[in-house]
Amino acid sequence: MSHGLVPSRRSAQSIGFADREEKMTQTLTALGAMSGTSLDGVDAAVLVTDGETVESFGSSGYRPYGDAERATLRAALGRWDGDAVEAAARVVERAHAEILSGFPGVALVGFHGQTLAHEPRGRGTLQVGDGAWLARVLGLPVVWDFRSEDVRHGGEGAPLAPFYHWALARWIGATEPVAFLNLGGVGNVTWIDPSRERPEEEGALLAFDTGPANAPLDDLMLRRRGLPRDEDGGLAGQGKPSREVVERFLRHPYFGRRPPKSLDRDDFPALASLVEHLPDADAAATLVACTAEAVGQAMMRCPRPPSRLLVTGGGRRNATMMAMIARAAQCPVEPVESAGLDGDMLEAQAFAFLAVRVARGLPTSAPGTTGVPEPTCGGRLSRPTEG
Numbered sequence: 001m002s003h004g005l006v007p008s009r010r011s012a013q014s015i016g017f018a019d020r021e022e023k024m025t026q027t028l029t030a031l032g033a034m035s036g037t038s039l040d041g042v043d044a045a046v047l048v049t050d051g052e053t054v055e056s057f058g059s060s061g062y063r064p065y066g067d068a069e070r071a072t073l074r075a076a077l078g079r080w081d082g083d084a085v086e087a088a089a090r091v092v093e094r095a096h097a098e099i100l101s102g103f104p105g106v107a108l109v110g111f112h113g114q115t116l117a118h119e120p121r122g123r124g125t126l127q128v129g130d131g132a133w134l135a136r137v138l139g140l141p142v143v144w145d146f147r148s149e150d151v152r153h154g155g156e157g158a159p160l161a162p163f164y165h166w167a168l169a170r171w172i173g174a175t176e177p178v179a180f181l182n183l184g185g186v187g188n189v190t191w192i193d194p195s196r197e198r199p200e201e202e203g204a205l206l207a208f209d210t211g212p213a214n215a216p217l218d219d220l221m222l223r224r225r226g227l228p229r230d231e232d233g234g235l236a237g238q239g240k241p242s243r244e245v246v247e248r249f250l251r252h253p254y255f256g257r258r259p260p261k262s263l264d265r266d267d268f269p270a271l272a273s274l275v276e277h278l279p280d281a282d283a284a285a286t287l288v289a290c291t292a293e294a295v296g297q298a299m300m301r302c303p304r305p306p307s308r309l310l311v312t313g314g315g316r317r318n319a320t321m322m323a324m325i326a327r328a329a330q331c332p333v334e335p336v337e338s339a340g341l342d343g344d345m346l347e348a349q350a351f352a353f354l355a356v357r358v359a360r361g362l363p364t365s366a367p368g369t370t371g372v373p374e375p376t377c378g379g380r381l382s383r384p385t386e387g
Ligand SMILES: Nc1ncnc2c1ncn2[C@@H]1O[C@H](COP(=O)(O)OP(=O)(O)OP(=O)(O)O)[C@@H](O)[C@H]1O
Pocket: 034, 035, 036, 037, 038, 039, 040, 041, 182, 183, 184, 185, 186, 187, 214, 215, 218, 228, 229, 230, 231, 232, 233, 312, 313, 314, 315, 317, 318, 347
């Protein structure tokens, strides 16, 4: 964990949000935080950006959830209100306050919170953690509740990292279409045409959730071995995937839907029972094959094959998953580190980037990323002095 000074070429500026409508042009030192669907912990990372271009990457940190905290979060998954949700919100707030207070020189915070429930075509989307409270505790402006506005306008509310992926494609100097694949609890892919001027431009981005990624495997490891994950894919590597199960999995209507589309963590509840009869290693291998085949399906939805598929998120450490994805994707598959990026912190950086966009009133989603009819600026801004 590093909490060093932010390596910014420009000094951090404190921003007056009164002129939000006037589209600020200054570069900010923003701190983003992500608590993802895998429930492993909070990632936090500094990014120096104007919300269009990445100027530099700053320090980062990770605050894992303890077992009791994780149990509290798990107990609230799929719920919209009530005591369990309130308890989860307090866990999320405390963990964020702890980690985010350790970064000096920050002008703005992007706080994703923890998704507990996601039903964009039904009850909406719920990320817990009160950004207004966090702003007061940190003494910093906080942008939060990034997804609701997009859902209110008819979008999926997810994925939201694609606008940042677009900036990264430019940062790495891509001239041909590239794609980013995030392997968290759920998987999501972003296909990018870097020749377009802006991410909201038609044809610049196509993004959607590919399917379950690590969550079903984590759940299996917990059920059968009492372990939080299949370290480096070691167990899955010893097993043989069941073709029959993978084929049944691929018959799920989600794969017939045209993108953009998004998922909740537990949208494939039958998957666990599909592998229940298999020995541990074969069950793990089968779940990994399901993830990989879902990525294969996703690649076929891209406007054309990307020149490379850059993989971020914890799943890139699962060697068995990476090997199966390389076979399914039909294009070069590499961890984002091969492009000079940090695959542990990319989502946290994304919410720093998006926070600056929100502060500037720039869109954070578009028809190609969430299916929202028009480019939309989501996110709520809370100042430390508010109520
Ligand atoms: N060494 C490893 N071997 C296998 N799996 C790993 C390893 N390290 C992390 N993971 C898996 O990666 C996941 C965590 O990754 P990450 O932090 O990117 O997900 P997240 O941000 O919580 O989820 P999402 O992106 O869906 O919101 C966990 O499911 C964990 O099991």
